[in-house]
Amino acid sequence: MTKNVEKHDKEQQKEKENRSSEEFAYQKLKTAIRKRYITRGSKLVETTLAEELGISRTPVRSAIKRLESEGLVNIFPNRGAFVITPTRREIEETFQVRAALESMAIELAIEKASDEQIAELRHIINREYEILERKAMNEYWPNNNAIHLKIAEMSDNRVLFLRVSEILEQSSLYLVLYDPFSRLDYCPMAEHEKLFAALKAKNKAAARAAMEEHLKSSTAYVYVAEEVPEDYISLHSKMENP
Amino acid sequence: MTKNVEKHDKEQQKEKENRSSEEFAYQKLKTAIRKRYITRGSKLVETTLAEELGISRTPVRSAIKRLESEGLVNIFPNRGAFVITPTRREIEETFQVRAALESMAIELAIEKASDEQIAELRHIINREYEILERKAMNEYWPNNNAIHLKIAEMSDNRVLFLRVSEILEQSSLYLVLYDPFSRLDYCPMAEHEKLFAALKAKNKAAARAAMEEHLKSSTAYVYVAEEVPEDYISLHSKMENP
DNA sequence: CACTTGAAGATTGTATACAATTAATGTATA
DNA sequence: TATACATTAATTGTATACAATCTTCAAGTG
Structure with missing residues (x-):
């Protein structure tokens, strides 16, 4: 699910310059979500993303939290972070x-x-x-x-x-x-x-x-592909996992 | 400035139970700010807070970021986090x-x-x-x-x-x-x-x-003790440091 | 057969060590 | 004296190791 995040060692290093690793991870993840390389509901595994981006888990984790605070991701403590599936x-x-x-x-x-x-x-x-x-x-x-x-x-x-x-x-x-x-x-x-x-x-x-x-x-004009049950995921609320 | 955060080893351990360290740090910091144990404009030094709370820097850092996303704190990259001083x-x-x-x-x-x-x-x-x-x-x-x-x-x-x-x-x-x-x-x-x-x-x-x-x-009825220059600190914007 | 129970593996949460950056201090020079 | 520069200390940013928790799945039990 999260394999499509591009990875070109040299180019990435260049992009990364003059930015903190966290900012780098944040931007990459955000565009990956917006361009639907990572589809809705899919899990963001810290170790996997860290490897793909060529950085450690720390900034990745931080970036995911930021995405949560902006409402693009839901975090379930001890269970993981998921791209939102809004009802x-x-x-x-x-x-x-x-x-x-x-x-x-x-x-x-x-x-x-x-x-x-x-x-x-x-x-x-x-x-x-x-x-x-x-x-x-x-x-x-x-x-x-x-x-x-x-x-x-x-x-x-x-x-x-x-x-x-x-x-x-x-x-x-x-x-x-x-x-x-x-x-x-x-x-x-x-x-x-x-x-x-x-x-x-x-x-x-x-x-x-x-x-x-x-x-x-x-x-x-929002096309809700499959109607999601109303209690499926509630924004910012830590309920059951998809 | 940040010395008044209470510290009673045993009690704190109890409060901490069943909560993540980050949540614990978040709550402590938030109430410290709301009760003005930490005054506006003062710097939140990660190592100091970590020691006072009896946990490591990692969850403290995370809690500070959360406070920033809620608008209680401003973070200036590589320089530190400060309690807001709203104009x-x-x-x-x-x-x-x-x-x-x-x-x-x-x-x-x-x-x-x-x-x-x-x-x-x-x-x-x-x-x-x-x-x-x-x-x-x-x-x-x-x-x-x-x-x-x-x-x-x-x-x-x-x-x-x-x-x-x-x-x-x-x-x-x-x-x-x-x-x-x-x-x-x-x-x-x-x-x-x-x-x-x-x-x-x-x-x-x-x-x-x-x-x-x-x-x-x-x-x-907001009593602005000392009028702050308009460009002093702008919410969420990374400008010069107090 | 449905339902617990209990390891083994995977993943998140935390601590700590190290690197990079900034702030502070002192010294030299005009 | 004031300013520029260099050195040192303090602090933040990142990597990695370890601990806690959850998930999985197989074996046991009613």
Whole structure:
């Protein structure tokens, strides 16, 4: 399950330079999960990963804990760490929380944003069209996230920005985990345009409504391959093991 | 600075039983920070703490990382971990985010709460009067937090509940860190009654307004002993060292 | 046959030793 | 005197060894 983590002794050494081993392990694991080299529910065995990455268990262990605190992994004491398997309910709940944060962000953005920031946002949204034209699907999600991050940044509330970053990372992983072919038959450009229009017009109510609508429809497109029983794994709670 | 962490060899061994060393260190450190045995801005030296707690550096290090992920500590790579010194701005931003989460929570609570849960909430609020009559100040904050947690629980959204728990813990620490005598000349009973009334009447708009008002006035009572320059320490950002 | 029981192996949790980095101190030099 | 540099001490980061715990699976028991 965890064999697909790349391993090229020399190159890895290079990548590792100027980074702590823990940071290195963290990045590798995170991208391995996001790119689904490690599938949902699979166990992260410390010794195996340490060997594959060419470092010791200590930084690997540390990296796994960090991934847990970010909600990408569940740790069961004395039993091991597993990539999350979110339930339908968890996904919906997460998007609901995300909506609360992001709709506040866009309201604040209307108050605080500078013209430069609005222009930058426009630019990122434009890039979305271009990416889809080129069918460069691997660039799609980063750019989509950049749109939401930009809005959070415009709120001029650092704490809010950090919280949005976290939950954005988590919720976009949900989409990835359950999308078997990175199909993306869901194109939110119209919704992004609505967001932008309301923001530019400084219409708070419309902006909030557009954000809530956008995130609600995002949730709907999560493809839950096999319905997971509701009590299967609960985020951050140490229950039974898969 | 970190000398006041208690150390009674035998008792500690007992407390430690049935818990991992890391959990033990985490709890000890957390309460030491909350009770201000370790003051804000002070450095957490791994070897010292390990000796004081009678365990090795490994679990101490791990516990510190956990505290960082919860926002009670800042870690500067290769330099050490420090108890947070939040700026006025950070505090206000945090309360603003908290308001977004909790006002959503109370709206959902109006939809979902059972009569039993409402009765339980009433009970916790009543206990507040009783605690203040007895002047049992050490019971005050836990009970106050219990009120907010109960409302979050009533939302029937586990993800939201966890996020509220986190930010509640963080923001109540802010109050503690800057309140030199645990004076508590601020009595939010009237505000809690407003929350309850709106909840019971199932009036969403009033409930949201009451929550926002309540948290806004809480912020105002944070006593920032010495104004910290705005760029002093930024939460979660690795900048210069105190 | 279902259900315990009990080693043996695998994996996590902790301690400790060593390496790398930073902070502190003292000395030389302009 | 102030500044730059070098040396030393202190602290963090990583590797490895050992201990505790869980999982597995086979043998025994009702």
